[in-house]
Amino acid sequence: MLKASLSSKVDPRDAKLSMAHFYVAFTALLVGGLAGLLQVLVRSGKFQLPFGIGYYQVLTVHGVLLGLVLTTFFILGFHLAAVSKTSGTLTNKQRTVGWIGFWIALVGTVMAAVMVLLNQASVLFTFYAPLKAHALFYLGLTLVVVGSWFNSAVIIMKYAEWRRANPGQPSPLLTFMALINTLMWCVATIGVASTVLIQLLPWSLGIVDTVNVGISRTLFWYFGHPLVYFWLLPAYMAWYVVVPKVIGTKVFSDSLARMSFILFLLFSIPVGFHHQLLEPGIDPAWKFLQVILTFLVVIPSLMTAFSLFATFESFGRSKGATGLFGWLKKLPWGDARFTVPFIGMVAFIPGGAGGMVNASHQMNQVVHNTIWVTGHFHLTVATAVVLTYFGVTFWLVPHLTGRTLTKKMNKLALTQGILWAVGMTFMSGAMHAAGLLGAPRRSSFSEYGGAAQAAEWIPYQIAQAVGGSILFIAVLLMVYIFINLAFFAPKGEQEFPVGEATNQAEKAPMVFENWKLWLGITVLLILFAYTIPFIDLIQNAPPGAKGGRFW
Amino acid sequence: MHMHKFEKIWLIFGVTALLVFLTVLGVSAFYLGNQPPSCLATVDPEKVDTTAPFNEPGLKKVEGKDWDYELVFVAQAFAYTPGDVEVPLGAKVKVIATTKDVIHGFEVAGTNINMMVEPGYISELVTTFDKPGEYLVLCNEYCGSGHHMMTSKIKVVE
Numbered sequence: 001m002l003k004a005s006l007s008s009k010v011d012p013r014d015a016k017l018s019m020a021h022f023y024v025a026f027t028a029l030l031v032g033g034l035a036g037l038l039q040v041l042v043r044s045g046k047f048q049l050p051f052g053i054g055y056y057q058v059l060t061v062h063g064v065l066l067g068l069v070l071t072t073f074f075i076l077g078f079h080l081a082a083v084s085k086t087s088g089t090l091t092n093k094q095r096t097v098g099w100i101g102f103w104i105a106l107v108g109t110v111m112a113a114v115m116v117l118l119n120q121a122s123v124l125f126t127f128y129a130p131l132k133a134h135a136l137f138y139l140g141l142t143l144v145v146v147g148s149w150f151n152s153a154v155i156i157m158k159y160a161e162w163r164r165a166n167p168g169q170p171s172p173l174l175t176f177m178a179l180i181n182t183l184m185w186c187v188a189t190i191g192v193a194s195t196v197l198i199q200l201l202p203w204s205l206g207i208v209d210t211v212n213v214g215i216s217r218t219l220f221w222y223f224g225h226p227l228v229y230f231w232l233l234p235a236y237m238a239w240y241v242v243v244p245k246v247i248g249t250k251v252f253s254d255s256l257a258r259m260s261f262i263l264f265l266l267f268s269i270p271v272g273f274h275h276q277l278l279e280p281g282i283d284p285a286w287k288f289l290q291v292i293l294t295f296l297v298v299i300p301s302l303m304t305a306f307s308l309f310a311t312f313e314s315f316g317r318s319k320g321a322t323g324l325f326g327w328l329k330k331l332p333w334g335d336a337r338f339t340v341p342f343i344g345m346v347a348f349i350p351g352g353a354g355g356m357v358n359a360s361h362q363m364n365q366v367v368h369n370t371i372w373v374t375g376h377f378h379l380t381v382a383t384a385v386v387l388t389y390f391g392v393t394f395w396l397v398p399h400l401t402g403r404t405l406t407k408k409m410n411k412l413a414l415t416q417g418i419l420w421a422v423g424m425t426f427m428s429g430a431m432h433a434a435g436l437l438g439a440p441r442r443s444s445f446s447e448y449g450g451a452a453q454a455a456e457w458i459p460y461q462i463a464q465a466v467g468g469s470i471l472f473i474a475v476l477l478m479v480y481i482f483i484n485l486a487f488f489a490p491k492g493e494q495e496f497p498v499g500e501a502t503n504q505a506e507k508a509p510m511v512f513e514n515w516k517l518w519l520g521i522t523v524l525l526i527l528f529a530y531t532i533p534f535i536d537l538i539q540n541a542p543p544g545a546k547g548g549r550f551w
Numbered sequence: 552m553h554m555h556k557f558e559k560i561w562l563i564f565g566v567t568a569l570l571v572f573l574t575v576l577g578v579s580a581f582y583l584g585n586q587p588p589s590c591l592a593t594v595d596p597e598k599v600d601t602t603a604p605f606n607e608p609g610l611k612k613v614e615g616k617d618w619d620y621e622l623v624f625v626a627q628a629f630a631y632t633p634g635d636v637e638v639p640l641g642a643k644v645k646v647i648a649t650t651k652d653v654i655h656g657f658e659v660a661g662t663n664i665n666m667m668v669e670p671g672y673i674s675e676l677v678t679t680f681d682k683p684g685e686y687l688v689l690c691n692e693y694c695g696s697g698h699h700m701m702t703s704k705i706k707v708v709e
Contacts, residue, residue, distance in 0.1 A: 542671030550695025
């Protein structure tokens with residue numbers, strides 16, 4: 001049965017559901033990318049927004065569309081396709097649940113987008129209370145999350161069905177990975193759903209006057225850090241399972257890949273305080289505990305780095321490579337399905353190192369809320385993750401639409417990846433440098449009353465505008481490639497590459513499928529890291545904040 | 552579950568490096584006292600102007616404490632009070648800040664002075680101004696349309 005499902009195509013009905021998600025994702029990329037271009041231009045000091053449009057409104061569009069909409073819709077679409085491919089076609093009931101989820105999330109997205117465009121919600125994508133957006137903005141975001149829960153239910157149902165049909169067998173690797181990411185998402189979204197439904201929505205509707213800022217932020221960041229792993233793990237799925245097949249080799253180790261995903265599930269959530277290190281109201285000992293838990297994801301990250309480069313090296317050597325780095329020459333650099341995600345992997349090395357600085361108990365103070373942080377996550381999510389999504393798009397979209405990636409498109413895709421790398425080197429590099437000098441993130445162009453220090457930042461802001469403009473060209477290319485692959489590429493068969501494990505005989509230990517155990521440990525770690533400081537925040541709460549609309 | 556020999560070496564090396572790193576952070580935090588600003592005191596955000604020490608923003612000499620001065624800042628959209636202040640070179644200063652409305656940042660560019668200011672909470676940190684010059688204070692947490700205009704100035708004078 002496993003063999004049969006591996007060789008088959010994703011069912012056209014499931015393909016349609018996946019593609020629906022991708023249309024939304026790439027629309028978000030186009031509009032969000034344009035917003036990004038406007039921002040870097042404004043911040044260069046040489047350009048002003050027309051028609052009285054506010055910088056922070058554009059910034060909200062950029063963050064919501066790229067940070068929330070592009071990622072969430074792409075991930076849901078990719079999960080569905082990966083599970084349908086490796087565990088079999090969805091049942092009609094599962095697919096219906098998936099469509100309901102899609103429409104709920106889309107309605108929510110449109111509601112939030114309309115409020116942002118009407119300037120009723122210029123609160124950025126983190127919507128920190130007590131900046132008070134229109135209630136429909138919060139309701140829209142809630143619907144996006146609720147819709148994602150329906151799609152999560154599809155993944156969980158399909159997994160359960162596969163396990164029932166194959167007792168005693170480890171689930172297909174891609175399904176297992178999609179399930180882990182889904183479970184992490186479900187546990188994490190409880191936090192953001194709680195603050196929005198219990199605190200922000202009643203307050204924005206005028207039912208209550210004030211909001212407890214400390215609790216709202218803590219619930220937000222309980223969700224906010226697993227959110228970044230929710231973005232990252234689909235890229236890891238592609239790195240572990242897809243890329244080896246693309247270059248024509250096997251998955252380095254099925255069991256170790258599963259173990260690293262389990263570790264991500266455990267250590268992604270009880271770590272939100274490392275985003276709140278400089279905040280009052282939280283005892284520093286609890287901050288430190290969460291710093292330690294944060295750093296434990298270093299272990300699965302090192303495992304991932306090892307297994308990827310081991311895959312590449314053993315492939316190169318099997319092709320006769322010699323010397324320490326001779327295998328690099330044997331890699332299929334002309335194949336965008338490999339090269340574009342590979343650029344992403346490389347970007348993740350400085351991205352991860354910068355992340356360690358950010359999460360360090362003390363060093364955080366040097367960079368917190370400076371544009372260094374913006375530079376950091378443009379390396380991680382906006383390069384490593386997004387270029388891998390693009391690398392997936394190059395084969396997944398034609399696979400789903402019954403078309404092929406032509407030589408010409410492949411070439412364009414390579415150009416796209418290289419332009420992205422060049423643009424991001426300028427933009428992210430300049431952001432890191434300016435951040436170390438103190439330039440703040442999330443701020444419009446300002447000379448800060450003619451301060452000499454602020455004048456030093458302006459050349460870096462011009463470099464950001466140069467990089468950002470190159471990136472926008474890369475965005476346009478990517479949207480063009482997507483439209484080609486979705487509607488115009490020649491009909492044909494495009495492979496859905498799923499790598500097989502090196503040692504098929506060695507079955508993954510069944511303990512990895514024991515969800516009572518792994519979810520149990522996840523919950524225990526969360527309770528351990530959060531219970532006491534959270535009770536402290538409630539018991540020692542100051543009078544609430546009224547807040548309001550400040551834009 | 553099989554693990555390659557090189558992978559074992561790599562992980563042992565990596566985990567050891569991690570432990571050393573975390574130990575350094577821990578010793579710095581708990582033995583040397585380098586903790587991030589984490590004041591636990593609160594204030595009614597509606598009564599900031601009438602609550603000490605925020606009723607008298609600015610620099611004040613204090614006696615019998617571990618620091619020589621207290622520098623009190625009140626943040627509100629889109630300004631800090633005081634708008635500029637002079638601090639004697641070499642002074643050990645406790646910076647105390649809060650906000651009357653939404654969340655703000657309190658960053659002194661070019662230094663390690665950086666903390667969040669949240670309604671209802673008091674933020675504090677102790678620092679020594681050991682380089683003369685004019686330092687830009689700015690808001691580094693988005694607070695509304697005038698966020699990038701929100702500044703103050705600290706002059707460190709001999």
